[in-house]
Amino acid sequence: MSNYANQQTGVVPAVCSLDCPDQCGLLIHKAESKIIKIEGDPAHPVTQGAICNKVRHLADRIYDPKRLQYPLKRVGAKGEGLFERISWEEAVETITDRWKSLIAGYGAEAILPYSFYGNMGRIGTEGLDRRFFYRMGASRLQYTICQAAGSEGYNYTMGANLGTDPEDTVHAKLIIMWGINAVSTNMHQVMLAEQARKRGAKVVAIDVHRNQTGRWADWFIPILPGTDAALALGLMHILFAENMVDEAFLSAYTVGHEELREHVKAYDPDKVSAITGVPADDIYRLARMYGQTSPSFLRIGNGIQHHDNGGMCVRTIACLPALTGAWLTKGGGAIKGNSGYLEHNAAALQRPDLLKAPTRRINMNRIGSALLELDPPIRSLYVYNSNPAVVAPHAGKVKRGLEREDLFTVVHDLFLTETAMYADIVLPATSSLENKDFFKSYWHHYVHLQEPVIEPYGESKSNVEVFRLLAEAMGFEEEALRQSDDELIRQALDYPANPRLKGVTLERLTEERFVKAEVKPLFPGRLPTPSGKIELYSAAMARKGYPPLPTYTPLSEGEELPFWFIPAPNHNFLNSTFAHNDKHVRMERTPKLHMHAADASRLGIVNGELVRVSNGRGECELTAAVGEDVLPGVVVSQGLWAGKAGAKALVNALTPDRVADMGGGATFFSGKVQVERLGRAGD
Ligand SMILES: Nc1nc2c(c(=O)[nH]1)N[C@H]1C(S)=C(S)[C@@H](COP(=O)(O)OP(=O)(O)OC[C@H]3O[C@@H](n4cnc5c(=O)[nH]c(N)nc54)[C@H](O)[C@@H]3O)O[C@H]1N2
Ligand SMILES: Nc1nc2c(c(=O)[nH]1)N[C@H]1C(S)=C(S)[C@@H](COP(=O)(O)OP(=O)(O)OC[C@H]3O[C@@H](n4cnc5c(=O)[nH]c(N)nc54)[C@H](O)[C@@H]3O)O[C@H]1N2
Ligand code: SF4
Numbered sequence: 001m002s003n004y005a006n007q008q009t010g011v012v013p014a015v016c017s018l019d020c021p022d023q024c025g026l027l028i029h030k031a032e033s034k035i036i037k038i039e040g041d042p043a044h045p046v047t048q049g050a051i052c053n054k055v056r057h058l059a060d061r062i063y064d065p066k067r068l069q070y071p072l073k074r075v076g077a078k079g080e081g082l083f084e085r086i087s088w089e090e091a092v093e094t095i096t097d098r099w100k101s102l103i104a105g106y107g108a109e110a111i112l113p114y115s116f117y118g119n120m121g122r123i124g125t126e127g128l129d130r131r132f133f134y135r136m137g138a139s140r141l142q143y144t145i146c147q148a149a150g151s152e153g154y155n156y157t158m159g160a161n162l163g164t165d166p167e168d169t170v171h172a173k174l175i176i177m178w179g180i181n182a183v184s185t186n187m188h189q190v191m192l193a194e195q196a197r198k199r200g201a202k203v204v205a206i207d208v209h210r211n212q213t214g215r216w217a218d219w220f221i222p223i224l225p226g227t228d229a230a231l232a233l234g235l236m237h238i239l240f241a242e243n244m245v246d247e248a249f250l251s252a253y254t255v256g257h258e259e260l261r262e263h264v265k266a267y268d269p270d271k272v273s274a275i276t277g278v279p280a281d282d283i284y285r286l287a288r289m290y291g292q293t294s295p296s297f298l299r300i301g302n303g304i305q306h307h308d309n310g311g312m313c314v315r316t317i318a319c320l321p322a323l324t325g326a327w328l329t330k331g332g333g334a335i336k337g338n339s340g341y342l343e344h345n346a347a348a349l350q351r352p353d354l355l356k357a358p359t360r361r362i363n364m365n366r367i368g369s370a371l372l373e374l375d376p377p378i379r380s381l382y383v384y385n386s387n388p389a390v391v392a393p394h395a396g397k398v399k400r401g402l403e404r405e406d407l408f409t410v411v412h413d414l415f416l417t418e419t420a421m422y423a424d425i426v427l428p429a430t431s432s433l434e435n436k437d438f439f440k441s442y443w444h445h446y447v448h449l450q451e452p453v454i455e456p457y458g459e460s461k462s463n464v465e466v467f468r469l470l471a472e473a474m475g476f477e478e479e480a481l482r483q484s485d486d487e488l489i490r491q492a493l494d495y496p497a498n499p500r501l502k503g504v505t506l507e508r509l510t511e512e513r514f515v516k517a518e519v520k521p522l523f524p525g526r527l528p529t530p531s532g533k534i535e536l537y538s539a540a541m542a543r544k545g546y547p548p549l550p551t552y553t554p555l556s557e558g559e560e561l562p563f564w565f566i567p568a569p570n571h572n573f574l575n576s577t578f579a580h581n582d583k584h585v586r587m588e589r590t591p592k593l594h595m596h597a598a599d600a601s602r603l604g605i606v607n608g609e610l611v612r613v614s615n616g617r618g619e620c621e622l623t624a625a626v627g628e629d630v631l632p633g634v635v636v637s638q639g640l641w642a643g644k645a646g647a648k649a650l651v652n653a654l655t656p657d658r659v660a661d662m663g664g665g666a667t668f669f670s671g672k673v674q675v676e677r678l679g680r681a682g683d
């Protein structure tokens with residue numbers, strides 16, 4: 001335990017552990033051994049002392065009376081929420097006895113771990129846990145729920161998640177927020193854009209919803225869901241037609257520009273306008289702005305890739321900076337994600353070599369179907385760092401899966417989440433401020449160290465500690481399952497294959513708290529694509545059966561129901577995290593459905609009244625927010641509501657569990673719904 005946890009009063013350093021690109025430096029104020037205040041660390045070069053409202057109130061979550069303190073065993077029916085306190089010994093023995101007998105009877109593939117990034121600490125999310133399940137030979141989860149489609153798409157164009165250094169974006173003169181609600185989800189990109197704006201930059205937002213970010217932008221462009229690739233191709237059409245491309249850059253650093261030049265002739269602005277709902281004049285205006293302003297910077301969000309065609313859409317948008325050569329100017333280019341720069345030694349940390357023979361892989365977006373339909377069945381589910389009952393698509397199926405009497409479910413979390421309600425055994429988790437881990441941003445270029453700043457809450461334990469206990473009780477004797485937190489961190493950071501991490505050591509992190517990786521500009525240079533260049537034409541895609549050039553394909557749900565439904569994240573929760581905490585729920589007020597006034601009046605719906613949103617997968621009740629913030633035919637909700645407030649607002653009851661065109665990604669935003677008035681006022 002570090003001195004910080006023992007320290008009763010004073011201010012101690014920390015890092016935000018949430019799945020948010022900003023990864024802020026924090027200062028934790030303590031009195032009588034407890035956290036009394038959380039603020040941003042002004043010494044952090046990117047986040048500069050500013051933090052979001054959610055984390056300013058994080059102490060309310062850490063000390064929430066509803067937080068789990070002891071292991072529990074279920075005494076009621078699944079989902080009923082009746083549990084009894086048990087000891088850690090009993091919990092570990094119950095789990096491992098059951099697993100031993102499942103392994104003896106059916107083999108270890110009957111067991112499935114399910115996790116995501118509720119805490120971005122690497123040894124806790126992809127360290128001892130991975131080693132444990134590899135050693136066991138469990139079924140393997142594919143981590144596809146967040147950015148899988150977009151990453152694969154971006155990589156076809158650029159080779160890896162490599163983009164602009166966000167610190168340089170203060171120099172940009174045009175900033176396009178494309179499918180990202182950055183005011184809520186990447187606030188420091190907004191702060192940097194504000195600095196750029198003071199120097200004369202213009203900010204454009206392209207989104208299906210004029211939300212916080214659309215209202216902040218200089219120019220908001222509403223677009224129909226899933227049509228962004230068509231818009232990008234229309235922009236390329238004009239850039240080539242009006243000679244606004246950088247021929248020297250195209251020749252030196254791209255492959256396929258001649259094919260692309262021919263290909264985009266088909267995407268004339270009138271045709272693109274009919275697809276996207278963006279007037280042709282606006283397409284010309286945007287293309288000319290993009291073609292004539294330097295440096296220009298695209299911030300590509302997650303929204304556009306949570307669609308049937310999301311991979312190709314991101315691949316297409318990622319081609320734009322190559323046309324203008326924007327990459328060559330400081331602050332120009334694009335960020336989809338920057339995780340490629342900070343790649344650590346995943347093989348050393350996760351130890352896939354502990355898996356003796358390959359086991360089946362299960363796409364986490366299909367968890368409902370996997371629990372209901374797989375043969376041989378999954379007989380035990382171990383959930384940590386995630387809340388699939390709320391966050392996974394097609395929630396009705398997930399619920400039916402979790403209800404299975406013969407499924408032995410263990411949930412390790414800080415709260416009795418909706419998923420934990422179905423668990424046989426619930427284990428209490430420490431918060432990130434109670435354990436040690438290292439963190440890497442997927443937006444800026446810093447690596448951070450977190451040391452415990454408070455004692456573990458009640459009897460809670462970290463992920464790493466729990467897997468050490470489970471390994472011992474399973475009789476797994478490998479040294480790799482007994483190593484200390486420090487050993488795990490050292491092994492992960494020791495990665496000569498990524499020279500940018502040279503000098504980022506545990507010692508230096510202990511001393512300095514955060515260290516910037518040595519990142520050089522991408523150009524001049526060789527990209528990790530097969531050709532070493534930006535692949536406007538991708539032979540690799542052709543081999544896999546994709547169109548090798550950027551292409552628009554429509555979403556697949558068809559015409560049956562009247563509205564596209566976009567259930568996006570909200571400002572005061574982080575996915576379903578904070579949805580169980582009263583203060584954050586109060587700040588967010590009520591789950592709403594944004595709809596266009598013309599649609600509302602046709603359906604006789606007035607602002608503030610409760611509506612039923614439904615489709616063949618399920619239904620939920622939301623409060624209508626009527627106006628002009630979305631286009632006709634589109635409805636948008638915000639937030640993964642959970643707990644009491646979320647009982648009828650489970651938006652994932654409606655979302656499809658189809659997988660996207662690439663990476664097995666999620667298609668949360670490609671569903672259709674109908675909307676009816678309920679004849680009651682909302683809350
Ligand atoms: N406050 C807050 N911050 C968060 C999160 C949170 O829940 N709350 N979640 C975190 C996580 S895990 C992630 S992955 C990121 C996600 O954050 P973002 O990258 O911002 O992605 P989303 O919020 O999923 O979607 C962004 C925007 O895409 C829009 N959109 C949807 N479909 C389309 C489309 O077809 N075209 C266009 N142009 N726009 C579209 C939505 O209206 C939304 O405004 O945020 C992280 N930060
Ligand atoms: N409709 C719709 N659905 C979505 C999205 C959307 O935009 N719309 N976004 C999707 C995206 S991008 C993502 S990334 C996923 C995110 O989905 P999840 O990863 O499930 O995110 P959270 O809901 O924040 O749940 C994280 C859980 O981990 C727990 N936790 C935190 N720290 C620890 C720890 O150290 N140990 C353990 N054991 N548990 C811990 C938290 O208490 C919380 O219950 O949701 C997806 N679902
Ligand atoms: S959630 Fe994001 S913005 Fe808020 S403190 Fe954490 S890293 Fe910073």
Ligand SMILES: [Mo]
Pocket residue numbers: 019145146147
């Ligand atoms: Mo995410």
